[in-house]
Amino acid sequence: MKRATQKVLLLNPPSDRLYIRDQFCSHVSKGTYYWQPLDLLQISARLNAQGYELSIVDAIAERLSAEETQRRISRFAPDALVFMTGSDSFADDVAFIAEVKRRGVGVAVGIGDILREKGEQLMATHPEIDAYLHDFVNNGLHAFLQGRMDDAANMTVRTATGLRKVEERDSPRTFTIPTPPYEIFPLDRYRMPYNRYHPYATIITSSWCPFGCNFCPFARTSYRVREVADVLRNMEDIRRMGFRQMHMADWTFAVDRKQAEAILRGMIKAKFGFTWSCLSRVDLMDRELMGLMVEAGCDLLELGVESGNQEILDRYEKGITLEQIHDTFRWAHELNISTLATFVLGLPGETHEDLQKTLDLALTIEPTFCSFNVASPRMGTELRRQMLADGLIKDDEEGAILDSSRSQPAFSTGQLAAAELQRFRQLAIRKFYLRPSYLLQRLRRISSLVEFQNYASNGLSLIWQSIQSARARRT
Ligand code: SF4
Structure with a gap:
């Protein structure tokens, strides 16, 4: 049976500032260094093991313009994308995501400090965000992408009846996670x-x-x-x-x-x-x-x-x-x-x-x-x-x-x-x-x-x- 979502694009949205973002924190690199986006790495680890076709566009690491980023996204033609955002860059990020969706991508899932802090409030005014992740290590992204909202643990999701926050059913003290597909990331650009x-x-x-x-x-x-x-x-x-x-x-x-x-x-x-x-x-x-x-x-x-x-x-x-x-x-x-x-x-x-x-x-x-x-x-x-x-x-x-x-x-x-x-x-x-x-x-x-x-x-x-x-x- 064909799955609801097969191709997922992981996106670090473009900016002329060297934003370093994760789900708890966003800041601008103080030097010329730029490290690997931990959230996207860990998310890619699970999605890769779950059999999705993945692509990453790290527009900041690769210093891509907004237009070039859109071109890369269109070339891959994903069913869904997972994007990073942060308190500093939120307005620009959501404007970019709105344009991505206007060009045909069906689902956008965000992750970032500002969503963690006031995600429900922001989703109410930004229909371009379909869901956000509370935790990039243990999350129900696979369930969400396959339309099983009840199992979309550690996420807030948009449903036909409104926003829904899905908590984890149990919180084990230990976890496992597959090895990320490092090779799909632009490794040469991270320092x-x-x-x-x-x-x-x-x-x-x-x-x-x-x-x-x-x-x-x-x-x-x-x-x-x-x-x-x-x-x-x-x-x-x-x-x-x-x-x-x-x-x-x-x-x-x-x-x-x-x-x-x-x-x-x-x-x-x-x-x-x-x-x-x-x-x-x-x-x-x-x-x-x-x-x-x-x-x-x-x-x-x-x-x-x-x-x-x-x-x-x-x-x-x-x-x-x-x-x-x-x-x-x-x-x-x-x-x-x-x-x-x-x-x-x-x-x-x-x-x-x-x-x-x-x-x-x-x-x-x-x-x-x-x-x-x-x-x-x-x-x-x-x-x-x-x-x-x-x-x-x-x-x-x-x-x-x-x-x-x-x-x-x-x-x-x-x-x-x-x-x-x-x-x-x-x-x-x-x-x-x-x-x-x-x-x-x-x-x-x-x-x-x-x-x-x-x-x-x-x-x-x-x-x-x-x-x-x-x-x-x-x-
Ligand atoms: S709360 Fe934890 S991560 Fe944050 S500064 Fe203290 S020891 Fe470090």
Whole structure:
């Protein structure tokens, strides 16, 4: 019997900005890098295993114009498309989708932070959206595409009688997911700023995050672990496909210590030989676990440090201590594992002294890389709710967008003017990256041409942004 839907196109809609979007978060790339769209990868994994004919048009990664994107969609002639959207780009995205449907595509399913936050409200005014996904890992997309609305779990769908939100019947603590068809994605166009090899493959070993960091859209989301054998099978496929670089895109690796250790021991036993990176927290790390990670090929560990002031860490419910930060970075130095420390500058209530403490901490713990982000009241966060309640931002379109690259302050906090915060961010970048000892050390550690190219292009982009920002301040 012929199925209701056979051909599905996965779409990252076009824009001249480098939007990085997923279902919880959307922002603009701060450098020249652009990573693989995790949502579309995981959605493609299930649809591929379910026998759909798939195509991907990642218009942003491929820098496609709107017209060229429409041409590619028409050439494939899908029955349905799944598109990404975000709070920053929503108006443009839905206008594009309306045109796609006008040209004959029957069904459009969205995924993105703004839909998660106010999807039903938006579907009421945008008939071009037929459904949206609440969860890209476990979802009933296959059932929806085959017209079985009762089974369209983790989705809100449009039916003849109105909108319908379909919850999951049971929420298992573990999940499995097939290996994504990496080869249909434009792999050559994706770059992580610190990768050694190109192209790379993305994998997940868990979904979402149980921690409660107040400023983070992933806070207290329904954490689940992927079965160890399923993870190792995916890695075996990655090896078979010839990748040398892998990124574990878990929001927080090693929340489940037993699962993490089992994966790492499995990787060591299988001698995969990948170089890989992941994100985690300092309170989940210890020397033994980090030793296993290094043995399994991890060469970059991204850690949310956020602030050099314990009071700020506590107020925003980060749940870590300065002592844990110092310990983890000391172990990283001892084990020779590269680190990327991320910081948030300008949370409401922060003073200039707090910012200075954060910069001092960055210079003391000496991560390999630092990412200084300005606080942004992102969709779905407790921080956003608090700032709305305090009247610091408005819940209108402008308030929804704010600064999406997290490189320009979008509001003043009372203690810090936006311009002062921006000046401090630029100072922090210069103080950290332009130390002669740092530059020398980086040059010595470069071990591949790809690594050199990444540093050169992102370093130049960073310096260019500093110059632009200084110019903007003078005019
Ligand atoms: S640990 Fe990371 S992903 Fe989890 S809530 Fe905190 S900042 Fe977000």
